[in-house]
Amino acid sequence: MINADAVFQSYGRSCDKPVFFEDFYNTLLGKSPDVRALFANTDMASLRALVRGGVLWLIMHARGMPDTKIRMLGESHSKKRMNINPIYYSLWMDSLIETLYKHDPEFSRELEECWRDTLRPSIDIISSMYHS
Numbered sequence: 001m002i003n004a005d006a007v008f009q010s011y012g013r014s015c016d017k018p019v020f021f022e023d024f025y026n027t028l029l030g031k032s033p034d035v036r037a038l039f040a041n042t043d044m045a046s047l048r049a050l051v052r053g054g055v056l057w058l059i060m061h062a063r064g065m066p067d068t069k070i071r072m073l074g075e076s077h078s079k080k081r082m083n084i085n086p087i088y089y090s091l092w093m094d095s096l097i098e099t100l101y102k103h104d105p106e107f108s109r110e111l112e113e114c115w116r117d118t119l120r121p122s123i124d125i126i127s128s129m130y131h132s
């Protein structure tokens with residue numbers, strides 16, 4: 001079920017602790033050596049700060065914000081820029097859910113479905129722009 005308000009509140013309970021994004025990227029990078037390789041030259045401290053806002057853009061898009069920021073992510077992650085293959089978005093989402101289970105004390109199976117359903121339309125736009 002799409003429920004941007006429940007997701008926004010869940011994110012608020014979780015994203016303030018810096019360890020949240022450390023755990024998130026440790027989980028994501030642990031999922032595949034190919035994913036790890038994509039971040040070989042990345043300043044992870046800066047990325048952790050940027051992605052904090054990036055997740056918020058996905059939630060705000062579900063709350064009705066125009067898709068301008070989502071399309072910027074689509075462009076930066078596209079084949080000709082950072083070349084993030086669309087197959088990796090499910091690993092990204094699974095890693096986010098695993099991290100939320102650790103850090104949101106109110107997390108549940110229901111909230112997991114809300115997160116997945118609420119972020120899916122934005123992630124579909126980003127991954128559909130891979131060949132753009």
Ligand code: HEM
Nearest residue numbers: 035038039041042043050051054055076084088089092123
């Ligand atoms: C929809 C989910 C995602 C969001 C919200 C997101 C967000 C961001 C943001 C905000 C940046 C900073 C640069 C920019 O603004 O474009 C970034 C960079 C990056 N993202 Fe993502 N990302 C997502 C999915 C992914 C996935 C699935 C991968 C690969 C597994 C990935 C790999 C990277 C890499 C390699 C960088 C560049 C780091 C560098 O500058 O070296 N992202 N992402």
